[in-house]
Amino acid sequence: MRRDGQDDGAPGPAATGRNVPFYTIGQVASLLEVPTAQLRRLDEQEIVQPERSDGNQRRYSQEEIDRLREVLQLTDEGVTLPGVRKVLELRRRVDELEHELERERGEA
DNA sequence: ATTCTTACA
DNA sequence: TGTAAGAA
Numbered sequence: 391m392r393r394d395g396q397d398d399g400a401p402g403p404a405a406t407g408r409n410v411p412f413y414t415i416g417q418v419a420s421l422l423e424v425p426t427a428q429l430r431r432l433d434e435q436e437i438v439q440p441e442r443s444d445g446n447q448r449r450y451s452q453e454e455i456d457r458l459r460e461v462l463q464l465t466d467e468g469v470t471l472p473g474v475r476k477v478l479e480l481r482r483r484v485d486e487l488e489h490e491l492e493r494e495r496g497e498a
Numbered sequence: 499a500t501t502c503t504t505a506c507a
Numbered sequence: 508t509g510t511a512a513g514a515a
Contacts, residue, residue, distance in 0.1 A: 427510080447500080
């Protein structure tokens with residue numbers, strides 16, 4: 391890939407032509423200062439699952455890097471991986487309910 | 499050179 | 508969690 395993080399494994403004529411920055415596991419590891427093995431485990435534990443591309447290599451988007459920052463903060467505070475999974479699950483649920491309230495606010 | 503998976507201490 | 512072997 392291009393070391394500048396501009397590699398996008400999804401070709402497509404209709405693609406919105408934006409060069410979305412993607413990062414390899416190595417780049418993310420040095421950026422967040424965590425071992426690559428930990429990133430792979432977060433993937434296996436279904437906590438942060440990056441896209442894959444080329445030869446099945448992980449490609450992290452900025453959004454996933456942000457999610458990684460949240461997760462690392464939690465684990466640093468002592469939350470276990472199963473715990474983190476539940477926190478993220480609850481966070482998704484809260485977002486869902488917030489959107490629902492927003493909708494109801496619109497109709498009435 | 500890097501990353502991937504699987505396995506082991 | 509960290510590290511190693513072997514394939515990609």
